[in-house]
Amino acid sequence: MEIETRAEAFEAALRRAGVRITRQRAALLRVLAAAEDHPDATQLHQRAMAAGAGVSLATVYRTLSALEAQGMIQKLEFEGEPARFEPADGHHHDHMIDVETGEVMEFVNERIERLQAEIAAEMGYEIVRHRLELYVRRRR
Amino acid sequence: MEIETRAEAFEAALRRAGVRITRQRAALLRVLAAAEDHPDATQLHQRAMAAGAGVSLATVYRTLSALEAQGMIQKLEFEGEPARFEPADGHHHDHMIDVETGEVMEFVNERIERLQAEIAAEMGYEIVRHRLELYVRRRR
DNA sequence: TTGCATGCAAACATTTTGCAAGTAG
DNA sequence: CTACTTGCAAAATGTTTGCATGCAA
Numbered sequence: 001m002e003i004e005t006r007a008e009a010f011e012a013a014l015r016r017a018g019v020r021i022t023r024q025r026a027a028l029l030r031v032l033a034a035a036e037d038h039p040d041a042t043q044l045h046q047r048a049m050a051a052g053a054g055v056s057l058a059t060v061y062r063t064l065s066a067l068e069a070q071g072m073i074q075k076l077e078f079e080g081e082p083a084r085f086e087p088a089d090g091h092h093h094d095h096m097i098d099v100e101t102g103e104v105m106e107f108v109n110e111r112i113e114r115l116q117a118e119i120a121a122e123m124g125y126e127i128v129r130h131r132l133e134l135y136v137r138r139r140r
Numbered sequence: 141m142e143i144e145t146r147a148e149a150f151e152a153a154l155r156r157a158g159v160r161i162t163r164q165r166a167a168l169l170r171v172l173a174a175a176e177d178h179p180d181a182t183q184l185h186q187r188a189m190a191a192g193a194g195v196s197l198a199t200v201y202r203t204l205s206a207l208e209a210q211g212m213i214q215k216l217e218f219e220g221e222p223a224r225f226e227p228a229d230g231h232h233h234d235h236m237i238d239v240e241t242g243e244v245m246e247f248v249n250e251r252i253e254r255l256q257a258e259i260a261a262e263m264g265y266e267i268v269r270h271r272l273e274l275y276v277r278r279r280r
Numbered sequence: 281t282t283g284c285a286t287g288c289a290a291a292c293a294t295t296t297t298g299c300a301a302g303t304a305g
Numbered sequence: 306c307t308a309c310t311t312g313c314a315a316a317a318t319g320t321t322t323g324c325a326t327g328c329a330a
Contacts, residue, residue: 041320059287077217127275222293
């Protein structure tokens with residue numbers, strides 16, 4: 001049993017799901033797996049191209065949809081920008097966006113999660129998914 | 141001192157801000173003030189037209205931008221739909237969306253607000269604005 | 281070999297904008 | 306009067322799709 005890169009894990013998961021691994025998809029998986037930030041479709045396309053993989057933007061979008069459907073990546077839709085994507089690392093988290101620098105940070109808060117569930121429950125609902133974004137500014 | 145309708149309050153506020161009250165804007169203010177739901181630009185346009193006011197969709201968008209800039213309305217961007225708008229009633233609230241019916245409900249939770257501020261503060265930030273949406277399903 | 285995947289360009293949906301004509305103040 | 310608004314149509318943006326061709330399994 002060897003160390004598996006995140007890109008390889010992605011591939012294996014896709015194969016298991018019966019999705020074909022094409023040259024383009026493999027390239028995108030590598031780019032996605034390497035992403036430390038939260039790139040949008042155009043950036044992913046550029047990175048794949050820069051890495052020498054010929055991929056069309058249409059395929060980038062189609063691949064992102066497929067990966068999202070498999071639950072392997074998460075689509076983020078922040079205010080006033082194209083959708084961004086991040087590899088789903090399993091544990092849920094929310095986002096904080098520095099409105100001055102555009103930097104995106106992640107955070108988890110169990111109490112907020114619980115409160116949300118309580119609020120929904122009080123009104124007779126259960127949460128399917130939720131979205132919490134804090135648009136912030138560094139304190140002087 | 142008389143009872144002032146919400147549309148009239150809107151007009152007065154706009155006038156104070158030095159914004160001209162055109163026939164089109166007055167019509168949109170009335171439509172917005174009367175909205176119990178959370179209509180999008182097209183719906184507002186249709187309602188204004190139905191009310192006999194000739195307004196172009198471009199003007200609807202321009203007016204909505206102006207009203208948002210004045211802080212008189214709030215733009216809501218839920219997942220997978222055009223932006224919706226609601227009159228700003230002064231007190232902040234978040235939204236719960238029934239994924240089955242599309243119904244939008246409002247809620248306020250002081251503890252969640254406080255927790256958000258704490259999280260930001262812990263990381264050295266202060267909150268500029270935030271967005272919290274619960275996508276929910278009715279419990280059987 | 282065969283059906284899923286791709287590239288391209290065109291279509292799409294929403295929103296924004298340039299410009300000439302209209303109008304509120 | 307005159308600067309701000311409008312309507313229209315065109316453009317911009319981000320994303321999706323139809324179709325002929327390509328390729329993974």
